[in-house]
Amino acid sequence: MDLFDTLIADEPAFALAGLINDGKFMQSDYPAHIHQDAKGIVIDLPDGRLYYAPQYFDSIHSDEILDSLLACKGIDHTTHDWHQEGEINELPFKNIRWQHDSVSMFGKTHPLPRLSAWYGDNDRPYTYSGITLQPKAWNTVLLGLREALVPICKREFNSVLLNWYRSGEDHISWHTDAEPELGENPLIASVNFGASRRFLLRRRDNHSIKLEISLQHGSVLVMAGALQHHWQHSVPKQKKVKENRVNLTFRTIHI
Ligand SMILES: O=C(O)CCC(=O)C(=O)O
Ligand SMILES: [Fe+2]
Numbered sequence: 001m002d003l004f005d006t007l008i009a010d011e012p013a014f015a016l017a018g019l020i021n022d023g024k025f026m027q028s029d030y031p032a033h034i035h036q037d038a039k040g041i042v043i044d045l046p047d048g049r050l051y052y053a054p055q056y057f058d059s060i061h062s063d064e065i066l067d068s069l070l071a072c073k074g075i076d077h078t079t080h081d082w083h084q085e086g087e088i089n090e091l092p093f094k095n096i097r098w099q100h101d102s103v104s105m106f107g108k109t110h111p112l113p114r115l116s117a118w119y120g121d122n123d124r125p126y127t128y129s130g131i132t133l134q135p136k137a138w139n140t141v142l143l144g145l146r147e148a149l150v151p152i153c154k155r156e157f158n159s160v161l162l163n164w165y166r167s168g169e170d171h172i173s174w175h176t177d178a179e180p181e182l183g184e185n186p187l188i189a190s191v192n193f194g195a196s197r198r199f200l201l202r203r204r205d206n207h208s209i210k211l212e213i214s215l216q217h218g219s220v221l222v223m224a225g226a227l228q229h230h231w232q233h234s235v236p237k238q239k240k241v242k243e244n245r246v247n248l249t250f251r252t253i254h255i
Contacts, residue, residue: 015054016041028211037152040220045201045211048227051152052213053220056191062218066193068095068141069162069246077244082166088115095141098164101131114170120159126253127179135159142248149189149250153222157189157250165197168241171234174202178228181253186228190221194245198238201231215247 016034019025025032025043032043040053057065070077071094085091088100096117102109118126119142120135127133138146146157163172177188196216203209215221223233235247 019052019054025211030211035152040152043211045227045231046203047225047230048223049225050213050227051220051222051224053152054216055218056152056220057148057193057218059218062193065141065145066217066244066246069193070164070244071095082115082244083169095139096162097136098162101133103131114172115164115166117162117164118159119162120253122158122253122255126159126161126181133161145191145248146250149191149220152220153187153189153250155187155252157252159253160248160250163247163249165195165235165245165247167243168195168197168238171237174232174234176204176228176232177223177249177251181255182228182251183254185224185226186251188223188228189250190215190223191248191250192219192221192245193217193247195241195243197235197241197245199233199235201233204230204232 016038019041020032020034021027023031023033025041030043030045032041034040035042035051035053037053039056040051043050043052067077073092073094075091082088088098091098098115098117100111100115102111104110116133118133118135119138120126121138122135125132125134142160146160150156165171177186182188192215194217196214199213199215199221201211201213213221
């Protein structure tokens with residue numbers, strides 16, 4: 001092995017070490033250690049566990065995946081102003097059938113501040129934030145991502161929810177993913193492409209107890225243990241962000 005090999009081999013672990021200070025995750029009080037895969041770190045929270053790999057997918061692969069998720073005939077997704085598009089559901093997307101869903105509240109309908117798509121193994125509808133999504137059949141890109149998660153999650157997920165944040169205006173408010181069909185302590189793997197966005201966690205019983213992770217291009221965050229019962233999460237608006245971000249949360253739906 002020459003000097004160059006050693007540098008390459010040490011690089012990921014070196015980047016990960018920057019996320020851990022004195023055995024704690026960044027500026028928090030929560031214990032963290034480097035996972036044995038040397039790609040990610042494990043953060044131990046009271047009532048939950050996180051795995052975070054800032055570069056689970058390398059940048060070339062991540063660029064290609066983002067391109068295929070947003071590919072739309074005749075449109076350059078990097079420069080297009082998607083907020084001006086009225087009929088998202090009608091556009092000729094090549095790989096993902098993006099939808100603009102609405103929620104009903106107090107008799108009024110409100111469009112969600114993001115676009116979404118639901119893919120999965122079976123045709124069982126899934127209820128999320130008061131809306132019911134009909135899963136579409138897996139495609140090659142999504143199956144590739146699902147497969148890439150097996151080494152860390154030790155399972156093949158049967159469904160995935162995609163969220164597309166067209167810019168920093170798009171967001172997701174505080175919530176938990178604790179729907180009964182996800183089982184007792186759901187394991188959820190969140191995969192991120194495009195703009196880095198702030199991912200916030202706060203305890204349900206004390207909103208002043210918080211944690212923040214910046215989810216970057218090519219990263220994977222796994223939420224595990226009792227986390228969904230004790231912690232809420234959100235992706236707040238970030239007005240300065242102009243670029244697209246796509247998040248995919250792989251889940252197991254129990255029927
Ligand atoms: O965009 C994210 O990072 C989170 C998405 C999320 O929480 C969800 O889809 O339930
Ligand atoms: Fe969520």
